[in-house]
Structure formats: structure tokens, C-alpha cells
Amino acid sequence: MGLKDRQTTKNHNLGQSMRHAVAGLVEVVRLERNMRWHLLAGLLVLGCGWWLHLDRGDWLWLVLAIFMVIQSELANTVVENVVDLLTAHHYTVAAKYAKDLAAAAVLVAALFAIIVGLVIFLPKLLALI
Numbered sequence: 161m162g163l164k165d166r167q168t169t170k171n172h173n174l175g176q177s178m179r180h181a182v183a184g185l186v187e188v189v190r191l192e193r194n195m196r197w198h199l200l201a202g203l204l205v206l207g208c209g210w211w212l213h214l215d216r217g218d219w220l221w222l223v224l225a226i227f228m229v230i231q232s233e234l235a236n237t238v239v240e241n242v243v244d245l246l247t248a249h250h251y252t253v254a255a256k257y258a259k260d261l262a263a264a265a266v267l268v269a270a271l272f273a274i275i276v277g278l279v280i281f282l283p284k285l286l287a288l289i
């Protein structure tokens with residue numbers, strides 16, 4: 161089930177809703193280069209966490225930061241697609257504002273993730289030197 165699925169009526173059950181949600185995740189990874197970078201960075205950070213034996217509290221902050229970046233990139237992609245649908249790629253100030261705001265949401269989440277990463281990893285890496 162992916163972009164070839166031409167259903168436009170409501171989902172009939174939870175299983176169908178879940179299948180469409182998973183199809184959305186697969187498509188966003190396939191189509192959005194930035195999402196692939198976020199996932200790669202997230203996996204690297206999780207690997208570092210495993211290597212440095214983080215405690216439960218550190219893991220919770222890291223997972224929160226990773227999910228916030230992925231959530232904001234999903235929202236950004238939704239905004240981009242809805243704006244493109246509504247404007248048919250014609251320039252409008254409102255479209256620019258909406259897309260730039262959505263991108264700003266990703267930037268804020270990424271900054272949060274960088275701060276969390278520095279707070280958790282920097283002392284542990286310095287202790288190894």
C-alpha cells in the first residue's frame with residue numbers, strides 16, 4: 161500500500177489506518193532527503209549511546225530529541241505538500257511564510273537535539289581523553 165493506493169474514502173478499521181500510516185512513513189523516507197539524514201544522524205547517536213552505556217535518563221532525553229526532529233520533519237513535509245497542492249507551485253507570500261515556518265520548526269527541533277547531544281555526550285567523551 162503506497163502512493164498507488166487510490167482510496168479517498170475514510171479508513172474502515174484500525175488495521176487499514178495503520179497500513180496507511182506506515183505507507184506514509186515509507187514514502188517520506190523514500191522521497192525526502194532531509195528525513196534520511198535525520199534518520200542516519202539518529203541511528204549514529206543511538207549507536208554512540210549504546211557504546212557509552214548511557215543511563216535511563218539520558219536515553220529518554222536522546223529518544224525525545226530524535227522523535228522531535230522526526231515529528232517536525234513529518235509536519236514540514238505535510239506543510240510543503242499542502243502548500244504545493246493549494247498553490248500549484250505559483251509564488252505567494254503566504255505560501256512562502258508557511259513553508260519557511262515549517263522549516264523553522266525543524267530547525268528548532270534540530271537545535272534542541274544538538275543541545276541534548278552536547279549535554280549528554282560532551283562530559284562522557286571528555287572523560288575518555
Ligand SMILES: Nc1ncnc2c1ncn2[C@@H]1O[C@H](COP(=O)(O)OP(=O)(O)OP(=O)(O)O)[C@@H](O)[C@H]1O
Nearest residue numbers: 194236240247249250251252253255256259260263
Ligand atoms: N509557492 C511558493 N510561494 C512562495 N515561496 C515558495 C513557494 N514554494 C516554495 N517557496 C520557497 O522556496 C523554499 C523551498 O521550497 P521547497 O518546497 O523546495 O521546500 P524544500 O526545499 O523541499 O524544503 P526542505 O529543505 O525543508 O525540504 C521554501 O522554503 C519557500 O521559501
